[in-house]
Amino acid sequence: MTDVRLFVPRDAGALAVGADEVAAALRAGLAKRGIAGEIVRTGSRGLYWLEPMVEVATAAGRIAYGPTTPADVEALLDAGLLSGAAHPLRLGRPEDMPFLKRQTRLTFARCGIIDPLSLADYGASGGWRGLERAVAMTGLDVVETVVRSGLRGRGGAGFPTGVKWRTALQAPGARKFIVCNADEGDSGTFADRMLMEGDPFVLIEGMAIAAIAVGASKGFVYIRSEYPHAIETMRQAIDVARRAGYLGAGIAGSPHAFDLELRVGAGAYVCGEETALLDSIEGRRGQVRAKPPLPAHHGLFGQPTVINNVLSLAAVPFILAEGAAAYADFGVGKSRGTMPIQLAGNVRHGGLFETAFGVTLGELVDDIGGGTASGRPVRAVQVGGPLGAYFPRALFDTPFDYEAFAARDGLVGHGGIVVFDDTVDMARQARFAMEFCAVESCGKCTPCRIGSTRGTEVIDRIIRGEGDRAAHLALIADLCETLKFGSLCALGGFTPYPVMSAIRHFPEDFAAVPARAVGAGTP
Amino acid sequence: MSGREAFQPQRAAEIIAAGAHREGPLLPILHALQEAFGRVPEAAIPMVAEALNLSRAEVHGVVSFYHDFRREPAGRHVLKLCRAEACQSRGGEARAAEAQIALGVGWGATSADGAVTLQPVYCLGLCAVAPAAMIDDQPVGRLDRSRLASLLDAARGDA
Ligand SMILES: Cc1cc2nc3c(=O)[nH]c(=O)nc-3n(C[C@H](O)[C@H](O)[C@H](O)COP(=O)(O)O)c2cc1C
Ligand code: SF4
Ligand code: FES
Numbered sequence: 001m002t003d004v005r006l007f008v009p010r011d012a013g014a015l016a017v018g019a020d021e022v023a024a025a026l027r028a029g030l031a032k033r034g035i036a037g038e039i040v041r042t043g044s045r046g047l048y049w050l051e052p053m054v055e056v057a058t059a060a061g062r063i064a065y066g067p068t069t070p071a072d073v074e075a076l077l078d079a080g081l082l083s084g085a086a087h088p089l090r091l092g093r094p095e096d097m098p099f100l101k102r103q104t105r106l107t108f109a110r111c112g113i114i115d116p117l118s119l120a121d122y123g124a125s126g127g128w129r130g131l132e133r134a135v136a137m138t139g140l141d142v143v144e145t146v147v148r149s150g151l152r153g154r155g156g157a158g159f160p161t162g163v164k165w166r167t168a169l170q171a172p173g174a175r176k177f178i179v180c181n182a183d184e185g186d187s188g189t190f191a192d193r194m195l196m197e198g199d200p201f202v203l204i205e206g207m208a209i210a211a212i213a214v215g216a217s218k219g220f221v222y223i224r225s226e227y228p229h230a231i232e233t234m235r236q237a238i239d240v241a242r243r244a245g246y247l248g249a250g251i252a253g254s255p256h257a258f259d260l261e262l263r264v265g266a267g268a269y270v271c272g273e274e275t276a277l278l279d280s281i282e283g284r285r286g287q288v289r290a291k292p293p294l295p296a297h298h299g300l301f302g303q304p305t306v307i308n309n310v311l312s313l314a315a316v317p318f319i320l321a322e323g324a325a326a327y328a329d330f331g332v333g334k335s336r337g338t339m340p341i342q343l344a345g346n347v348r349h350g351g352l353f354e355t356a357f358g359v360t361l362g363e364l365v366d367d368i369g370g371g372t373a374s375g376r377p378v379r380a381v382q383v384g385g386p387l388g389a390y391f392p393r394a395l396f397d398t399p400f401d402y403e404a405f406a407a408r409d410g411l412v413g414h415g416g417i418v419v420f421d422d423t424v425d426m427a428r429q430a431r432f433a434m435e436f437c438a439v440e441s442c443g444k445c446t447p448c449r450i451g452s453t454r455g456t457e458v459i460d461r462i463i464r465g466e467g468d469r470a471a472h473l474a475l476i477a478d479l480c481e482t483l484k485f486g487s488l489c490a491l492g493g494f495t496p497y498p499v500m501s502a503i504r505h506f507p508e509d510f511a512a513v514p515a516r517a518v519g520a521g522t523p
Numbered sequence: 524m525s526g527r528e529a530f531q532p533q534r535a536a537e538i539i540a541a542g543a544h545r546e547g548p549l550l551p552i553l554h555a556l557q558e559a560f561g562r563v564p565e566a567a568i569p570m571v572a573e574a575l576n577l578s579r580a581e582v583h584g585v586v587s588f589y590h591d592f593r594r595e596p597a598g599r600h601v602l603k604l605c606r607a608e609a610c611q612s613r614g615g616e617a618r619a620a621e622a623q624i625a626l627g628v629g630w631g632a633t634s635a636d637g638a639v640t641l642q643p644v645y646c647l648g649l650c651a652v653a654p655a656a657m658i659d660d661q662p663v664g665r666l667d668r669s670r671l672a673s674l675l676d677a678a679r680g681d682a
Contacts, residue, residue: 016649016664048651187607190648218546225554225591226603226647228660263547264554266589269645283549283575285588301546343651345612350651373613382608386645418609418650432611436645 004030004037004082007055007062009112011044011197012229013190018069019052025073026054033077043198045112046352047099049373050091058084064091102368104330105354106318106338107311108191111198117236119244122201128252130320134209135254142213143169146316148324150336155181155272155309156384156413156490158335158402161316164306167296168214171304176216178207178258179281179300179307182223182230183265183272186385188416191340192310194352196223196230199314200237201246204260206313208251209320210306211258219258220300222277224265235262269386269440273489274307276442287442288489309414311340330356335401335412343369345418355400362396365419376421380506382429384413386436387494389501390429409501411494426506430476431459433498437483437491447482448492455479455499462510469512473503527596530564539567539574549575549585553592561596597640598633600678603657606643609650618654618671619643625675638679 008014008023023039030037045064047053053066054076063084065076072089079087094100094112105111114121122128134142147162168176180203184192196203207219221238223231238260241247249257263281265271271280275289278300299305315337319327328336335357341364343350348370365371365381372378380390389410391398398408405412420429437452455476462472480496487493503510528534538559542552552571556563563586572579586592604619626634626641633640649655652664658674 012647012662013649013652013664016652016655016662051652184648185646187646188609188650189646190650193648226644226657229662230648261545263550265591266550266554267591267644268589280550282547283585285585345609345650345653347651350653352651386608416609416650418612420612424612429608429611432608436607440645 004035005057006037006039006082007042007057008039008052009044010041010116010229011051011112011194012227013048013194014044014051014053015229017051017067021070022052022054022068022073025070026077029073029077035082037082040115042113043111043116044194044352045094045100046108046194047097047349048351049349053091054081055094056082056084060084061093061095064094064097065089066091099349099351099353099368103354104338104356106327106330107202107315107340108195108199108352108354109318110202111195114199116198116200116233117240119201119240122199126321127201127317128205128246130317131205131208131212131246131252133320134212135252135256137212139169139213139215142209142320145324146213146319149319149327150324150331150334151312151315151319151327152335152402153309154311154315154339154414156186156411158412161308161312164296164308165210165213167294168216168304168306171297173304175218175301175303176214177300177303177305178210178214178216178219179278179305180207180219180221180310180313181272181274181277181307182221182227182234182310183277184224184227184310184414185269185272186387186414186416188344188382188385188418189342189414190344191342191352191415193227193230195310195314195340196227197233200234201241202314202317203234203310204237204241204246206316207260208246208258209316210308210313211251212254212256214304214306216306217257217259219260220263220281221260222263222265222271222281225267231262231264238262268442270442270489270491273491276489277307278305285442287444290488311414332356332358332399332401333403335403339400339412339415341400342416343419344416346372346374346421347417347419348373357399357401359400360396361391361398361400361417362393364400364417365396369417369419372419372421374421374423376423378419379422379424380420380426380429382418382420382498383416384411385416386433387411387490387497388413388416389497390426390505391501392505394505410497426502426509427459427463430499430502431456431463433495433502434459437495440491442491445487445492447479447486448495451479451483452492452495465512469510473510476503527561528559530560530566532566532570534559535564535567535570539571543574549577549582553586557592562593565594598637599681600638600659601640601642602674602678603642603644603647605645605647605649605653605655607646607650609646610654613653615654618656618666618668621668621671622675625672634679636679639675
């Protein structure tokens with residue numbers, strides 16, 4: 001047999017459940033049979049409950065098998081894995097699987113399919129077309145294309161990306177910078193990581209387009225230190241892109257010069273906040289700066305700076321290649337395009353689900369996510385990271401859309417959904433939110449620094465059943481008001497979301513004798 | 524695991540010189556020092572300050588602000604256990620308790636045999652294969668009780 005091609009992810013989430021061991025077993029199995037074959041290491045398709053998911057190229061397209069273990073490999077090869085033959089682990093063609101079929105993959109179109117560091121793969125799957133368009137346009141035309149697409153920042157705040165770019169374009173400055181926020185500190189989110197590991201060139205292309213749009217000559221990608229695999233892949237991808245002329249002097253044959261440098265964070269959640277992140281690159285403690293001045297006017301090293309999340313920048317190549325309308329056609333209201341949603345925690349089908357805005361929370365959790373992994377009823381979901389609200393089932397009709405979530409005192413954030421079953425103790429979740437704020441506070445605002453510690457203590461007293469419960473709850477509500485209005489950034493300002501939503505929607509867990517279920521959602 | 528070279532002023536000076544030309548050189552230099560020496564050695568701080576034209580207090584302030592920078596070397600292995608919400612929903616807190624009992628230490632401390640430093644982290648981006656951990660730079664998902672026990676055994680076994 002010739003031309004055997006197998007695909008095994010090298011995504012950290014797949015490695016975490018044994019993808020390297022499966023690849024090694026496949027290599028040994030091929031060698032034993034005297035078959036020369038290639039094992040391509042891809043990103044993940046994002047169906048994590050099926051990882052490690054192995055694919056084989058056949059005449060009928062790629063056929064997937066999963067979740068596999070090294071111990072399955074001999075039987076898989078004997079059954080005829082290489083020709084896509086039947087086996088209990090056979091999943092069929094990935095694109096026919098409901099979880100993928102129901103998605104609209106614009107940003108993640110290639111992730112899990114191509115070799116992440118192969119320029120040939122990237123080019124053959126439509127890569128660089130957006131950049132080629134951009135170099136033939138004026139900066140202002142690129143900016144206005146992004147404005148018309150309706151793209152909003154995917155890092156959490158949802159600010160219109162094109163409008164931010166327009167400000168930076170118009171700002172005078174000796175140099176301008178593009179900064180990619182790859183700090184991805186929100187728990188329950190992993191889309192930035194997946195993309196950087198699975199399709200790093202799309203991020204580089206997006207940053208190069210941003211550079212052309214505003215006239216920037218240098219970019220930084222700031223990746224959190226908790227992501228060693230993403231760091232390594234991005235580092236290599238930047239080198240490959242530079243050697244191929246997509247970075248450096250005269251990018252993609254144009255007169256524009258733009259180069260990228262990678263920076264590694266050092267374990268501080270607050271450094272995901274844009275001004276703290278810029279301080280961190282400059283070599284200072286990551287402290288939040290008051291705005292104005294906006295980074296677009298006075299950003300990195302005092303120069304006009306565009307700072308965007310990974311997913312915002314990675315959405316741009318599609319918009320330039322296919323046109324603003326092709327992107328804006330998806331979505332609802334003021335939430336245009338697609339959102340890479342991350343289903344996490346106690347969910348049967350955990351993974352990445354990119355879809356047009358407008359899908360409801362209930363569809364995402366029950367239908368697409370398949371309910372809990374533990375098999376117990378879903379009781380609560382937290383949307384939008386550690387500063388996001390907890391939603392009860394009663395609010396599962398909320399559509400995924402920035403305004404609809406805000407109207408229900410929640411946030412879309414970076415698109416993470418963490419599912420909890422009925423063993424969750426919401427008083428403990430509220431306590432954790434306060435504790436997290438205390439641990440990660442940059443220390444600048446008193447309510448955030450001190451109030452959060454006080455809040456943790458008060459919730460502890462509620463949990464222990466000490467003192468006057470009603471007075472404790474009133475104090476928490478008070479502290480939350482102070483946090484909300486006395487904080488410079490969303491770390492202090494949004495901590496009330498998880499805390500107050502837990503109290504509002506799950507008051508029974510804060511009762512004098514809480515009806516707490518025993519046992520935890522342990523696998 | 525990152526380096527455990529003994530501190531050598533000459534080596535530190537090389538590392539600092541190699542990073543000093545960058546824009547915003549402080550964090551990359553501190554990372555490189557920790558990579559080589561397993562910590563940011565106290566003796567390197569005045570050297571960094573001088574090379575970058577900062578005060579010692581400024582360098583100290585940065586080192587102490589970031590959770591990643593150590594003043595003391597870690598154990599032979601570092602186990603980062605995720606304490607954040609997605610992992611909580613899958614029994615992460617139980618794993619945390621088991622690890623603390625097995626190692627006989629709390630968060631941030633190193634087991635008496637010097638084998639494992641237990642570090643809390645808030646999300647590793649492995650939230651769809653929770654509960655999750657990272658041992659040195661190896662990600663670990665679906666961390667059940669027995670998987671944790673064998674990880675710890677392996678880490679403590681290789682002296
Ligand atoms: C405490 C805090 C943490 C944040 N963490 C992140 C993060 O990890 N990644 C991110 O892209 N944005 C994060 N943000 C939002 C950024 O400040 C900023 O809005 C974003 O980088 C802008 O990019 P976008 O417009 O593309 O979303 C955080 C904000 C706050 C207040
Ligand atoms: S709210 Fe907290 S993290 Fe944000 S600036 Fe104030 S002290 Fe710093
Ligand atoms: S919450 Fe634990 S890995 Fe993300």
